[in-house]
Amino acid sequence: MSTMRELKGRIGSVQSSQKITSAMKMISSAKLRKAEIALKHVVPFRDQIQSTINNLLGADSDYQSPLTEQRPVQRVAFVIFGSDEGLCGAFNVQLYKSLIDSIDILRESSDSTIEVTVYPIGKKVKSLVAKTPGIQVRPVEYLSSKSTPDTLKRFSDELTEAFLAHEFDRIEVVYAYYKSVASQLMKTRLLLPISTEEFLSDAEAHRNTPYIYEPDRSTIFELVLPLFVRSTLQEACYQSRTSEQGARIMAMQMASDNAKNLLEDLQLEYNKLRQQGITTELLDILGGTVKDTE
Numbered sequence: 140m141s142t143m144r145e146l147k148g149r150i151g152s153v154q155s156s157q158k159i160t161s162a163m164k165m166i167s168s169a170k171l172r173k174a175e176i177a178l179k180h181v182v183p184f185r186d187q188i189q190s191t192i193n194n195l196l197g198a199d200s201d202y203q204s205p206l207t208e209q210r211p212v213q214r215v216a217f218v219i220f221g222s223d224e225g226l227c228g229a230f231n232v233q234l235y236k237s238l239i240d241s242i243d244i245l246r247e248s249s250d251s252t253i254e255v256t257v258y259p260i261g262k263k264v265k266s267l268v269a270k271t272p273g274i275q276v277r278p279v280e281y282l283s284s285k286s287t288p289d290t291l292k293r294f295s296d297e298l299t300e301a302f303l304a305h306e307f308d309r310i311e312v313v314y315a316y317y318k319s320v321a322s323q324l325m326k327t328r329l330l331l332p333i334s335t336e337e338f339l340s341d342a343e344a345h346r347n348t349p350y351i352y353e354p355d356r357s358t359i360f361e362l363v364l365p366l367f368v369r370s371t372l373q374e375a376c377y378q379s380r381t382s383e384q385g386a387r388i389m390a391m392q393m394a395s396d397n398a399k400n401l402l403e404d405l406q407l408e409y410n411k412l413r414q415q416g417i418t419t420e421l422l423d424i425l426g427g428t429v430k431d432t433e
Contacts, residue, residue: 143416146409150402157398163226164391171320171384178317178377185370191363192335195356206299206364207333210308212249216256216298217241218330218372219313220379221264223284227383228390230315230323231263234379237325238313242274256307260284260376284380291376295369302331314375315382321389323382330371333364 219238221231238257246253255274259265261284268276282294301307310331316324 143409143412146405146412150405150409153398153402153405157395157402160391160394160398164388164395167384167387167391171381171388174377174381174384175317178374178381181370181374181377185367185374188363188367188370191359192367195360195363204333204360204364205303206331206368207335209332210305212245212253212308214254214256214307214309215245216258216301216307216310217313218258218298218310218375219260219264219268220315220376221259221261221267221284222379222383223262225263226390227387228393230383230386231261231267233323233325234264234313234315235267237327238268239271241311241313241327260286284376284383286376288373291373292369295372296365298331298372299365299368307331312372312375314379315386317378317381317385320385323385328371328375330368333367 217238219234221234242255245255257268257271257274257276258279259268259276260279260282265276265278268274279294282290286294298307298310302310309329312328312330314326314328316326318324
């Protein structure tokens with residue numbers, strides 16, 4: 140049975156932990172607002188590029204590019220965006236599970252043996268991927284979950300070059316899609332080859348719209364497609380970055396709530412022991428008084 144001194148020490152420890160988790164929640168809330176602003180700036184850029192591709196396909200849907208080349212899938216690369224810091228609940232574990240599910244689905248749908256290469260972005264997810272058998276892990280030392288657009292551009296260009304050099308036949312991105320603070324969806328998105336099929340339905344709406352292309356459609360297409368790859372990768376990074384802060388806010392909120400419940404239980408037990416001690420002292424006093432009277 141715990142003594143009053145032990146309970147008092149535990150109560151103080153839990154109170155300190157509660158203050159820390161509350162402070163971390165406030166810090167994550169501030170970071171979340173910054174991440175949401177950055178994400179709102181990225182999405183319109185990507186949407187505009189997608190609109191340009193729709194216009195081009197609406198004018199000439201038969202155009203082909205090396206970045207849209209569909210090949211037999213033998214070598215696949217996955218880019219997974221995780222976090223560099225912990226205390227964000229099951230955020231990185233869920234991303235890792237989504238990666239494994241995507242790899243399993245790809246291998247089940249193919250008759251041949253597929254070579255899988257994983258680019259883990261973030262220290263926490265990197266440690267999870269490193270323990271996975273049957274895949275090749277390629278850490279990107281200059282990248283982190285907080286990388287700048289220029290750094291992401293460098294990585295995007297390297298992935299594009301690897302695809303064009305037939306080092307990979309398919310490149311996919313695993314990331315957390317930010318829906319709300321309480322909801323982050325794990326998604327896997329095709330990065331390369333670019334699937335023009337997803338644009339064709341929207342392209343129909345632009346088919347009868349008159350556009351003048353300068354210098355020409357082919358040149359514009361060659362410039363826009365790499366930008367689309369870059370913006371898709373950047374959006375995935377910013378989505379995961381925002382989702383990480385949302386997951387951390389929820390984790391710190393749950394930790395604070397658990398600390399509050401634990402404090403209530405400990406305080407109740409402390410009060411019971413204190414009341415028991417007072418009752419024992421009163422009984423001793425009454426017992427001594429009775430003996431003195433006799």
